[in-house]
Amino acid sequence: MPRIWSQTIEAHRDAVREATLDATAALVAERGLTSVTMSQIAKDTGIGRATLYKYFPDVESILRAWHERQIDHHLQELVHTRDRTTGAAERLQAVLTAYAGMLFHRPRHDRDLAGRLHSGDHVAVAHQRLRDFVGDLIGEAAAAQAVRQDVPAAELTLYCLHALAAAGDLDDPEAVRRLVRTTLTALRPPPDPNEPATGEG
Amino acid sequence: MPRIWSQTIEAHRDAVREATLDATAALVAERGLTSVTMSQIAKDTGIGRATLYKYFPDVESILRAWHERQIDHHLQELVHTRDRTTGAAERLQAVLTAYAGMLFHRPRHDRDLAGRLHSGDHVAVAHQRLRDFVGDLIGEAAAAQAVRQDVPAAELTLYCLHALAAAGDLDDPEAVRRLVRTTLTALRPPPDPNEPATGEG
Known part of the structure; x- marks a missing residue:
């Protein structure tokens, strides 16, 4: 198969996938998790049912892919927050603030979804990526003396x-x-007892 | 019905219930959650199947009752920890240490059980009791100036x-x-900047 043709197929695949997940997001936001059915998605996207079933065998697999995409977006957002902040301590604070904000704004259906998909490996993988990401920030802040060093970064x-x-x-x-x-x-x-206080620690 | 008779019935009820939950605990510890069946419990306790079904309509209700009993025991343990410790700050520290220890030693099957019974109201009630209990301890420690007062006790x-x-x-x-x-x-x-450091804060 010529390379240009395989790229076209690949792009088409991505387009079907993205359209499916966008339709899922819209459906859930409007009418809740239970409104997501194969026929509704086919109808909303204009993708034929037969084609849809080739990409996603069932609603569960659509919800899982959608959940994965959401997690990816959140991690990307945290990466952007890190990259636009200067200083190890400031970076850590900015990322943790953004993370808390995500959990605060997390919609009800997202918690229900996490419960429904709890067996999914993708959640465990995402948690590990998040831990690695925050662990690096804490390690860097500790190296810059901005975080305590009596507790390992992984535990913090x-x-x-x-x-x-x-x-x-x-x-x-x-x-x-x-x-x-x-x-x-x-x-x-911990404050250094030999140094005079300087206002901001 | 004479009072002595109703007390006898009550005691019998408690005995059947406790025997069922003890047998459940032993079964789960030995062979895991899935080994709990109505016939196995009837066999292990010597309670007739017909009687058992009068107390518990299904395995789910047995597991829920067992889970409730475990939560009760844990809360009681925290209350004992509080009651044998003197001083608001020390009490808070002792209780939080005991609580962390419980979560650390929590057996695998207990997490599976919580997942399986997640719809249970009894878990929400127990969480609220735990929050009230710890909230009181934090409030007392704050009143004794041992805990920061710039954040409400419920949030801490x-x-x-x-x-x-x-x-x-x-x-x-x-x-x-x-x-x-x-x-x-x-x-x-937060440390009072007007007071000299005294070693232990």
């Missing part, structure tokens, strides 16, 4: 991600800010 | 319970101790 990462998950139980953006501040307090290096 | 409670849940992802008791220490750091009142 677990601590942070769990603590910030409380954002999902809060109902006030001010409370989320206080949660981030509280969580970050515990990351600070 | 959510923070603590979420942060300590990281214990379930750790595989080393030393790491659990570090987690408790880290979590508690964030609860401390």
